[in-house]
Amino acid sequence: MPAEPLSRRQIIRLGLGVGVGVTASTVLGACGGDAGDSASSGSRELKLPSFTPPRELPGTTISSFPDVAPAYDAYPRPPFKSVANPPITSGKPVTTFQILFPAPPPPVDRNPYWQEMNKRLGGELRPTLAPYQSYGEKLQTTIASGDMPDIVFVEPGQNAQAVVRTFKEGAFTDLTDILGGDGVKKFPNLAQVPTASWKHAAIEGRLYGVPKPLNQLIADAGFAYRMDWAEKAGMTSKPKNADELVEFLKALSGNGRWALGAMYPRWFLMMYRAPNNWRLGSDGKLVYYVESDELEPAVQFINKLWKAGVFHPDAPTQAWSPQAEDLFLSDKVASVGGNFGSHFGRRGTVGNFRNAHPGVEIGHLMPMGFDGGKPAIFQRQALFGQFCIPAKVGKDSARLEELLRVLDYTGAPFGSEEFLFMTFGIEGRHYTKDPQGNPVAVPQGPVTEEIGINYFNQPSEAVFYFPGVPGDSVAAQKWVEEAAPNWIPDPTWGLISDTNNRKAAALRQLEDDYLLGVATGRRPMSDLKVWRDEWRKGGGEDIRREFQESLERSSG
Amino acid sequence: MATLPAPAPVQPRRRRSNRPAWEGRPSLAVSLVKAVVLLLIAIVMLYPFVYVIGMSFASARAAASGFVLFPTEFSLDAYRTLLSGNAVPQALQVSVGITLAGTALSVVFTVLMAYGLTRTKDVPGARFILYLALLTMLFSAGIIPNFLLIKSLGLIDTYTALILGSTSGFISAFNLVVIRNFFMELPQEVLDAARVDGASEWQVLTKVVLPLSKAVIAVIALFYGVAYWNDFFTAMIYINDTSKWPIQVVLNQYVLTGTPLDALAQGNTTERTVTPKTIKMAIVVLSTLPVLVVYPFLQRYFTKGVLTGAIKG
Numbered sequence: 001m002p003a004e005p006l007s008r009r010q011i012i013r014l015g016l017g018v019g020v021g022v023t024a025s026t027v028l029g030a031c032g033g034d035a036g037d038s039a040s041s042g043s044r045e046l047k048l049p050s051f052t053p054p055r056e057l058p059g060t061t062i063s064s065f066p067d068v069a070p071a072y073d074a075y076p077r078p079p080f081k082s083v084a085n086p087p088i089t090s091g092k093p094v095t096t097f098q099i100l101f102p103a104p105p106p107p108v109d110r111n112p113y114w115q116e117m118n119k120r121l122g123g124e125l126r127p128t129l130a131p132y133q134s135y136g137e138k139l140q141t142t143i144a145s146g147d148m149p150d151i152v153f154v155e156p157g158q159n160a161q162a163v164v165r166t167f168k169e170g171a172f173t174d175l176t177d178i179l180g181g182d183g184v185k186k187f188p189n190l191a192q193v194p195t196a197s198w199k200h201a202a203i204e205g206r207l208y209g210v211p212k213p214l215n216q217l218i219a220d221a222g223f224a225y226r227m228d229w230a231e232k233a234g235m236t237s238k239p240k241n242a243d244e245l246v247e248f249l250k251a252l253s254g255n256g257r258w259a260l261g262a263m264y265p266r267w268f269l270m271m272y273r274a275p276n277n278w279r280l281g282s283d284g285k286l287v288y289y290v291e292s293d294e295l296e297p298a299v300q301f302i303n304k305l306w307k308a309g310v311f312h313p314d315a316p317t318q319a320w321s322p323q324a325e326d327l328f329l330s331d332k333v334a335s336v337g338g339n340f341g342s343h344f345g346r347r348g349t350v351g352n353f354r355n356a357h358p359g360v361e362i363g364h365l366m367p368m369g370f371d372g373g374k375p376a377i378f379q380r381q382a383l384f385g386q387f388c389i390p391a392k393v394g395k396d397s398a399r400l401e402e403l404l405r406v407l408d409y410t411g412a413p414f415g416s417e418e419f420l421f422m423t424f425g426i427e428g429r430h431y432t433k434d435p436q437g438n439p440v441a442v443p444q445g446p447v448t449e450e451i452g453i454n455y456f457n458q459p460s461e462a463v464f465y466f467p468g469v470p471g472d473s474v475a476a477q478k479w480v481e482e483a484a485p486n487w488i489p490d491p492t493w494g495l496i497s498d499t500n501n502r503k504a505a506a507l508r509q510l511e512d513d514y515l516l517g518v519a520t521g522r523r524p525m526s527d528l529k530v531w532r533d534e535w536r537k538g539g540g541e542d543i544r545r546e547f548q549e550s551l552e553r554s555s556g
Numbered sequence: 557m558a559t560l561p562a563p564a565p566v567q568p569r570r571r572r573s574n575r576p577a578w579e580g581r582p583s584l585a586v587s588l589v590k591a592v593v594l595l596l597i598a599i600v601m602l603y604p605f606v607y608v609i610g611m612s613f614a615s616a617r618a619a620a621s622g623f624v625l626f627p628t629e630f631s632l633d634a635y636r637t638l639l640s641g642n643a644v645p646q647a648l649q650v651s652v653g654i655t656l657a658g659t660a661l662s663v664v665f666t667v668l669m670a671y672g673l674t675r676t677k678d679v680p681g682a683r684f685i686l687y688l689a690l691l692t693m694l695f696s697a698g699i700i701p702n703f704l705l706i707k708s709l710g711l712i713d714t715y716t717a718l719i720l721g722s723t724s725g726f727i728s729a730f731n732l733v734v735i736r737n738f739f740m741e742l743p744q745e746v747l748d749a750a751r752v753d754g755a756s757e758w759q760v761l762t763k764v765v766l767p768l769s770k771a772v773i774a775v776i777a778l779f780y781g782v783a784y785w786n787d788f789f790t791a792m793i794y795i796n797d798t799s800k801w802p803i804q805v806v807l808n809q810y811v812l813t814g815t816p817l818d819a820l821a822q823g824n825t826t827e828r829t830v831t832p833k834t835i836k837m838a839i840v841v842l843s844t845l846p847v848l849v850v851y852p853f854l855q856r857y858f859t860k861g862v863l864t865g866a867i868k869g
Contacts (some may be wrong), residue, residue: 103643103809104798110642128796131809134789137699141793144700145707326833449641452798 049184052191071464071473082416086122087405093124095149100129105452136160155385161501173394187408196382209386213462225335242370249310252334261324261333270367272298273376280491302519345466379487410456438467497546503539612837634838670735717794724783
């Protein structure tokens with residue numbers, strides 16, 4: 001599958017104050033709130049950290065679906081304090097390795113945000129910032145050097161697949177026994193991290209880091225589309241099956257406009273209930289989506305849409321990209337996919353669209369079953385990376401506890417004063433407040449560059465909160481509620497395959513070539529079989545075997 | 557009886573000129589074809605530059621049309637946005653400094669090493685060192701060994717790492733070979749005459765060899781300059797302090813991540829003054845402009861220097 005781990009742009013859309021959903025409990029089998037919760041469903045008994053429900057706040061909408069997070073309409077006034085004392089007490093600086101998405105921040109002597117961060121932590125923070133695109137090389141080089149900072153952000157999906165092996169090789173402190181069960185209650189903010197995030201952070205049944213929690217709905221799980229164009233074309237109701245979808249998209253195309261600005265292959269795979277990357281069969285065998293029976297009809301459908309002219313001509317080069325968003329904002333295409341978080345709020349793609357097109361209503365379209373039945377919505381891991389502590393550093397238990405306190409501070413929950421600082425910056429400098437008390441970021445510029453060091457484990461991308469747009473948080477929650485009953489996980493999460501680490505990028509290229517090639521008619525449908533064979537010979541069989549072995553190890 | 561007149565002798569056909577056909581003056585048709593082909597090639601090569609520059613000066617509205625060669629609405633907002641921040645001006649300063657210092661040092665050391673290696677028969681071990689240098693053209697040690705070396709020298713997070721650890725090499729084996737070959741082509745009699753007059757090797761190098769080598773030195777200076785200016789990977793691996801990042805790392809952030817964009821993310825403003833594309837094009841212009849400015853001044857040395865350095869007599 002364009003087996004996208006979460007990409008940067010998906011995350012960055014969620015930026016300041018634009019949130020997506022978090023589940024308040026796990027999805028697969030375990031339920032939150034109990035001490036000593038364990039993950040089951042084929043994995044070794046992992047003693048997950050117990051879950052403390054978040055504080056009840058005014059203006060909160062609790063979902064009727066147990067795995068969907070509350071939606072917040074406003075930021076509490078005043079925000080509560082979640083950490084009583086600064087976490088650093090040893091006087092030693094805390095070094096970190098972090099990923100950097102925005103422009104590089106100014107150094108600490110010219111950076112009030114950084115200075116304030118040091119004051120709040122009670123000590124000096126010394127981050128090493130790795131540019132997003134080069135994060136993988138820099139992380140691997142840092143680990144190989146043997147001289148790692150105190151806290152290391154590890155996200156293998158960002159071109160750092162090989163790092164997964166280092167977990168089992170003892171590079172990072174095993175936190176399972178420290179944070180498992182009631183152990184996490186020593187760090188009250190970490191105890192509010194959703195159980196699903198901990199579960200998905202586990203590597204072969206052990207915990208090595210504090211996850212950055214995230215919504216479990218993948219990017220491209222929904223389109224935002226222009227209802228004015230739909231109404232003008234007579235499309236007043238949403239399509240319920242594949243045939244109706246064809247008519248719907250055709251109606252949105254024509255006269256130099258198109259319905260879709262990118263290919264969004266996963267959306268259509270969900271319609272045809274293809275595996276979420278892998279499927280664990282009842283015989284215990286892993287099947288890759290390329291090998292599944294659902295692939296061909298899904299690709300045939302995309303090809304049908306291609307021939308119907310609903311895709312922009314540049315769409316094949318834009319499986320998911322900012323160009324597709326530009327096309328939407330330039331009134332060239334009727335819809336936009338991307339991270340569904342960018343469909344809500346003042347500052348995502350749709351927010352920007354609304355600013356430029358006041359009064360135009362936006363509709364949301366989730367995948368439907370091709371036959372009118374239920375789709376299979378691809379779940380995403382409930383985290384984007386995790387903050388790990390090197391084994392060498394973790395040997396000192398006092399230092400380990402201090403670093404976990406730092407992560408407890410940076411992971412402060414929504415509604416707290418610490419969350420406001422971590423996510424938005426300094427009031428009056430990086431944000432102001434609207435009459436309802438919601439934070440409003442100042443215009444982008446040299447001042448906003450200061451907060452570039454703030455990418456920690458705060459749950460800003462795991463809550464339904466869209467300041468300044470009342471109703472969007474509940475709308476987003478409803479969208480996740482619509483998907484949640486039908487979402488399916490990837491059974492290889494938390495498993496290790498060395499071949500996958502080495503060859504994932506090359507095999508992904510194969511997928512882009514064949515899937516898009518067949519979908520656009522550049523290749524015949526029979527090439528799907530060629531793709532399947534090339535995948536198997538190119539490392540796919542080894543990957544399957546290694547994942548199976550890892551699954552057996554995880555099962556104990 | 558009358559006799560038939562003898563047939564007139566057959567005159568051989570003569571070419572109009574004795575010069576070979578390819579040295580002859582081309583016909584008008586051939587000239588026209590050549591002109592058209594060259595024009596097409598020039599358009600193909602210039603088009604990306606014109607597009608990038610045009611888009612960088614386009615307003616958000618003009619850029620939204622998707623294709624801008626000559627903007628209908630001119631705007632400097634993209635440049636204002638970039639240069640008003642901290643990151644780009646700081647990075648430009650770093651890049652200029654590293655390029656100037658690195659180029660100067662690399663040229664000096666390459667010249668010294670090349671000159672020393674011209675006397676492989678007289679200098680013990682010179683041939684071995686030459687082979688070692690040539691070996692580096694075949695393969696590199698790799699990212700991690702290089703990182704460990706720089707780290708063991710205590711150069712992580714220093715400007716020195718950007719020079720000594722440069723991706724193309726502080727002393728590039730290719731440039732070394734080019735200069736060495738050029739030195740070896742110099743008339744030995746001139747050098748011997750200088751030695752006979754009592755000049756030391758240093759004086760031979762500085763007073764005889766270098767004045768004759770301006771072209772090739774200009775060439776390798778250009779090679780080094782461009783390499784240092786474009787070097788992204790070295791900074792990304794060895795530099796943790798973002799204030800020491802050169803322009804290429806910042807360019808990478810802006811172009812690939814689209815920051816600081818979404819100018820739509822400009823708080824409460826409803827009007828886009830810049831778009832991600834105009835910002836990206838502006839930063840591409842800023843990062844390529846210095847090289848484009850310098851190159852014409854060195855161009856006259858370029859062709860001569862490359863050829864004379866590359867050809868072994």
